[in-house]
Amino acid sequence: GENVEQHPSTLSVQEGDSAVIKCTYSDSASNYFPWYKQELGKRPQLIIDIRSNVGEKKDQRIAVTLNKTAKHFSLHITETQPEDSAVYFCAASSPDRGSTLGRLYFGRGTQLTVWP
């Protein structure tokens, strides 16, 4: 099945700096790549996603880039703020393979801390 690796596991930045989290995936058939943010004690919530027919997507201070050839995608947060502090998860969806149904695979998460 799909294998998603996420780096770094922890990231500390100063308020106003940029933060970048990177993920790699193994299944070239994966076609959907969401990012989730989980604040302390809360549920994960989708912040941005990208599909395999697009190379980049932006939403205000966050952006995601996808390199299908290299099989990696990244989350970019600009002008970070203390409220960006959270755990961020990347994921990749792998389609139905006959013996297994289509499903979503998550990376292990990145704890982002933004210092004021």
Next chain:
Amino acid sequence: EAQVTQNPRYLITVTGKKLTVTCSQNMNHEYMSWYRQDPGLGLRQIYYSMNVEVTDKGDVPEGYKVSRKEKRNFPLILESPSPNQTSLYFCASSLSFNQPQHFGDGTRLSIL
């Protein structure tokens, strides 16, 4: 309000006492999943379901059962809970496996 509802939110129980965590969604979603979250291990999928009566194992299915008799409900069953199943559990639903997932608020299980 569109939501995924899990019950109970917290449970402390003892080894071997069967328990069920319920999950219900009101968005008419086809796809539902159960995850467990442990420190340093991220979100690991236990079971998932593409539709009624269609389920499959995720990465850590041992010791768990699920059923999908109705589209809106996807209960997680621990027939004989053990301490290594102490964890934070999330249910999620979406239109399909490659669509945004909506998570419930989580269930914190402690098995003594």
